[in-house]
Amino acid sequence: MDICCSPLAAAPIDVDQAAEVATAFKALSDPVRVRLLSLIASHPGGEAYVNNLIAAFDLTGPTISHHLRVLRQAGLIGCERRGTWVFYWVVPAALERLSEVLTVPAKTTP
């Protein structure tokens, strides 16, 4: 996953780039994943471990694990095992690129 596009409104987006962008946004299309990303990103130190994340939802561990994998495969978060626990963190550059894609350039309407 390597989002590399200029803003959507700047020029018609390439077919392949549209597919990449859509894949990234699909990772953000579920409320649980949005909350997970927010919980991880806003956690003190920028990291969180899975046990805390599971406790924040009325969902089973495997379901949270599934959503974390979707976010990871989209490149939005990274993870690392430290002993018994697994820590997750956000990848700020990925969020920033998506944010830029949605930027609306200076309006040219007369």
Place this chain on the structure above:
Amino acid sequence: MDICCSPLAAAPIDVDQAAEVATAFKALSDPVRVRLLSLIASHPGGEAYVNNLIAAFDLTGPTISHHLRVLRQAGLIGCERRGTWVFYWVVPAALERLSEVLTVPAKTTP
């Protein structure tokens, strides 16, 4: 649809707001819709009519119409009938709000 949230990384997002944000991103989770939005946004004058949009895809009219409705219900585009044709335009404020949600605040990692 009224996206009204601070950046995801600023604080844990509210459950209801997460649902709203996810709904908006879901509208952007399909490559066809990403391309449609980009085609409309980058069209001279900021408007496009459906006939041109259909011609840009190997899809049937009803399918494009369906995707346009999804984008419209998400508040990302607006439309108006002018005689025989229907014109579509983007809602810049909606894109900007989504862009802000993805903004990563100044890092506080020591």
Place this chain on the structure above:
DNA sequence: AATCCGTATAGAAGCCTGTCAATATAGGCA
């Protein structure tokens, strides 16, 4: 080594989505 805790994977059920063909609606024109 044996066991326990934390996390991930596998497989399945039910719902949601993208797409199409067929049909309907809305507006211009003869």
Place this chain on the structure above:
DNA sequence: TGCCTATATTGACAGGCTTCTATACGGATT
């Protein structure tokens, strides 16, 4: 009025997604 074009809606089907239970894996502790 009647017809033609442009767009939307309906209904149906295939495929994907979210969630669960059950199971497996990885590491620490006894």
